[in-house]
Amino acid sequence: MRTVDLTAKEKLMRTVALILFLMLASPTWATDYYVATNGNDGAAGTLSAPWRTIQKAANSVRAGDTVFVRGGTYREYVRISANGTAGSRITFQSYPGETAIIDGSALSAPTNNTFLVMVVGDYITIKYFEIVNAAWISVLCTNTATQCIIDGNTIHHGYLKGIVFWQNTNNTAQNNTVYDMYDFNQGGGNADCIGTTDSGSGHTYINNVVHDCSDDGLDGWATTGNTYIGNISYHNGYVPFTNTRAGDGNGFKLGGGGGGAHTVVGNVAWNNRNRGFDDNTGINNRLYNNTAIANANRNYNFPMSGAILTNNISYNAENGSLGGASQTANSWNLGISNPMFVQITDPTKSTFGRLQSGSPVIDRGVTVSGSPYVCIGSCDLGAYEFSSGGSGGTVPPAPTNLQVR
Ligand SMILES: [Ca+2]
Numbered sequence: 019m020r021t022v023d024l025t026a027k028e029k030l031m032r033t034v035a036l037i038l039f040l041m042l043a044s045p046t047w048a049t050d051y052y053v054a055t056n057g058n059d060g061a062a063g064t065l066s067a068p069w070r071t072i073q074k075a076a077n078s079v080r081a082g083d084t085v086f087v088r089g090g091t092y093r094e095y096v097r098i099s100a101n102g103t104a105g106s107r108i109t110f111q112s113y114p115g116e117t118a119i120i121d122g123s124a125l126s127a128p129t130n131n132t133f134l135v136m137v138v139g140d141y142i143t144i145k146y147f148e149i150v151n152a153a154w155i156s157v158l159c160t161n162t163a164t165q166c167i168i169d170g171n172t173i174h175h176g177y178l179k180g181i182v183f184w185q186n187t188n189n190t191a192q193n194n195t196v197y198d199m200y201d202f203n204q205g206g207g208n209a210d211c212i213g214t215t216d217s218g219s220g221h222t223y224i225n226n227v228v229h230d231c232s233d234d235g236l237d238g239w240a241t242t243g244n245t246y247i248g249n250i251s252y253h254n255g256y257v258p259f260t261n262t263r264a265g266d267g268n269g270f271k272l273g274g275g276g277g278g279a280h281t282v283v284g285n286v287a288w289n290n291r292n293r294g295f296d297d298n299t300g301i302n303n304r305l306y307n308n309t310a311i312a313n314a315n316r317n318y319n320f321p322m323s324g325a326i327l328t329n330n331i332s333y334n335a336e337n338g339s340l341g342g343a344s345q346t347a348n349s350w351n352l353g354i355s356n357p358m359f360v361q362i363t364d365p366t367k368s369t370f371g372r373l374q375s376g377s378p379v380i381d382r383g384v385t386v387s388g389s390p391y392v393c394i395g396s397c398d399l400g401a402y403e404f405s406s407g408g409s410g411g412t413v414p415p416a417p418t419n420l421q422v423r
Pocket residue numbers: 207208209210213233234237266271
């Protein structure tokens with residue numbers, strides 16, 4: 019009996035092992051494809067025989083696939099309608115160490131849309147591209163797209179908005195640099211660096227740097243429940259790279275069209291033409307540990323109900339109405355007029371907006387339950403926790419793919 023028992027157990031274990039092996043070894047069919055400026059759309063799409071157009075790749079991919087685009091300039095509209103899944107995203111990216119440029123100049127307008135890069139499908143990632151000279155919106159995730167991730171791109175010199183999430187939910191823009199958007203024959207009034215339109219909710223904006231767009235830096239108009247973490251927004255609202263007045267000029271516009279209830283943590287608004295952070299009629303916005311400096315028409319403006327402002331810094335400009343806001347441990351509540359920044363003249367340097375060691379805002383904040391801001395000791399005010407070595411403030415998301423650039 020003992021021998022029989024052991025054999026049965028052994029068989030069972032072997033069966034389990036076989037099932038596990040089959041599960042682990044089961045192919046996902048994920049394929050890497052390649053596009054190059056010297057490629058051919060009739061080729062196989064491999065590294066040695068790449069395609070010529072990104073659109074050919076977009077027409078060919080399935081869930082789990084990655085498209086690597088070699089360095090060089092691609093003058094084409096890109097429309098991505100394939101769908102990834104939660105576990106098998108479809109990724110389009112510059113080939114490691116190279117930069118693929120999607121250039122909208124010298125293109126004849128397509129018949130159905132003028133969005134330079136248009137994502138229609140779900141679970142699509144677009145990363146490490148340079149996207150320039152769009153005749154309308156540079157990158158759009160449409161109303162049929164969800165779980166879009168726009169990551170690490172440089173988007174500039176476009177006509178309307180740089181990145182738009184349109185009538186949809188749960189899309190992400192992170193680590194992008196967006197600048198020089200200007201709708202010159204609309205007076206500059208609609209060219210946000212990063213915007214939304216019509217409706218939507220639950221979008222996430224992390225660690226983007228946006229500047230010199232003729233309307234707003236980050237505009238959450240008509241959307242609710244977005245999260246803004248660690249973004250820098252500056253010198254918006256002017257004809258790009260001038261001081262000539264153009265559109266609205268808010269660093270962060272947090273309402274309008276029924277929008278609001280955004281969570282805004284660890285961001286910097288500097289030198290915008292209008293407000294640094296503005297509710298724009300949005301209610302229930304929450305702002306923790308942000309820094310607003312020298313915005314020309316008020317740093318913070320929150321007359322609407324339900325706003326919560328905690329641990330924020332305002333410097334070198336007045337605030338507007340804060341009549342609707344619950345306020346705790348902000349620099350103006352504590353009577354701190356000079357937070358003692360390392361420097362506030364060059365936002366391209368990592369010292370921008372950081373605190374000197376003797377700053378009076380160090381350890382003066384309160385703990386905010388649920389805030390993604392990381393405090394060292396007691397919480398400081400503003401976007402960057404003072405540290406002589408540790409890591410505090412808003413912690414960037416872990417890289418999903420390492421790349422040498
Ligand atoms: Ca706007």
